[in-house]
Amino acid sequence: MTNVDIKQVTLEIATPLLNEPGALLPILHALQDHFGYIPTESVAVVARGLNLSRAEVHGVISFYDWFQTAPGGSKTLYICRAEACQAMGAAALEASVKKLLGIDFHQTSRDGSVTLQPVYCLGNCACSPNVMIDDKLYSRVTAESLAGVLAAISEQAS
């Protein structure tokens, strides 16, 4: 997609939301849902639409962990690092996944299948440890069960 196309699509996505009260977050979510991240080219378009400076829009994007500014893997794996999951071995799970994929948090596996993100609570704390892959929650996860899921994802991606 060219820069011109990105700007055009951004405009199409943002325009119907511009008159919502506090429209910026809904617009950023809509852009990320569409592109998988928020392209740099979108920032000026959104800023102009909301009568904000580009710096203000950038400031909002960079404040929130949920918003990504570069394309990630085909799926995002969120590993819960919070206390309830730690009480059930989340730290060891996190270490094993990082080793398996050969990456740290905020990085994408070499085959492009998975981006790894930390998350602080997925709200399923009685069945810890939990991870989420895109919108799908996995509970009572073990290093082995997660490795199986990741292998299937990697196979799909290739």
Add this chain to the structure above:
Amino acid sequence: MKIYVPNDSTALAQGADDIARALTELDLDLNVVRNGSRGLCWLEPLLEIDSPEGRLGFGRVDPDEISALFAQGVPDRSHARCLGLVEELPYLAKQTRLTAARIGIIEPTSLADYIAHGGFEGLSKAKEMAAANIVAAVTASGLRGRGGAAFPTGIKWQTVLDATGDKKYIVCNADEGDSGTYVDRLIMECDPFVLIEGMIIAGLAVGADQGFIYCRAEYPLAIDRLQQAIEIADDAGYLDNFALQVRKAAGAYICGEETSLLESLEGKRGQIRFRPPLPAIEGLFGKPTVVNNVISLASIPTILAHGPERYQEYGSGRSRGTLTVQLAGNTKHGGLVEVPFGLSLRQLLEDFGGGTATGLPIKAVQAGGPLGAYIPPAQFDTLLDYEAFKEIGAMVGHGGLVVFDENTDMGHMAHFAMEFCAVESCGKCTPCRIGSVRGVEVIDRIRSDEQAQDNRILLHDLCQTMIDGSLCALGGMAPYPVLSIMEHFSDEL
């Protein structure tokens, strides 16, 4: 024959959809109903089968065992896997379900089911009352904010009612970020209409015609279900005078703090605001705003329907009504336990929780989320009560209890408390933004035995500075878990 297969996140993560599919593939005349979860998380997926006496439970059902379970037809009470009547399970029978009365029983997005189980009775009563009388009823119920701050809900509403303004808002704080808490999610996924009803009543009480539910992005199913429920309620005319929409948060813990939440709703960085002015006076877009947690709002319909007297009869001291306790972490029977205030921590952890999942002794419990103290077993006779918890330096918060077994490295948990604060600080005030980073460094030094005694003194001072100097509860309370570990587990930090 009705078979109930729950469809909340907990059950779905354990294969509930596969169970439902397997059931429809059986050569039996079954009516598969997708109910919410009862909150008996450790038993999920909890299959329920209608019988003449009531609904029979089959816990921890694996999708692969469906064909075996139904090999002799629909299993009955005599089946080895049957737990008996769900309503008679001691875990559930010993609870007082007022706020979470319907979860797991009804189909979450069935308006007819909701109404058949007492839904909108509170709203009907409220419609007959003057605004000031609705507020008075909430005040009389003794309800205090269930998000964590425990501020009397009626007083907050009264302030908004008294505030002058051409526009007022009701904002629901559904940014349930505390580890060990999930009751907001259960309500939103399993009984979304009760939250909608609570918000409509709040609107009538203070004169607000618009509401927002600010829900965390980590809860995609809750957002989806709320949107469905809002559409259904709107079609049925319940939202003719009250515009309601869900807003998706973006992963910042600080946005659970009410002023950050309002900034975020306005489309800004989620940095906290100085107070005063209070949000009740100048809140969303500068207008008088009620900001309440999901559970506070979801408790309103039952208070109005059955009268504030009934609600406030439950409880202990100044903590009235019920608390939706959530057992989490290393607990054998993790789940939602709605009980009147006044039970002891031990009753919750042992009678309901059944000890740890690993079978080892409990070493500590973190109450009230990541900003709450770690409580040692010596204090397990403390009663569940806002003031009693405060007396031992702990907090009830949103009602989460995270259990840790004896293998836990408490020094690491103290390190994590500061690390979490550093990650999630909004950056507005120095004690939180810088203090948390320094806290991590000092704990690192203590743990690697570099001038450990001096650094312990330094850590104490740092914690006190954060408590005294931070603008909000994040920096102001993140030191509590650290201090509690220094006090109760001094050989580990």
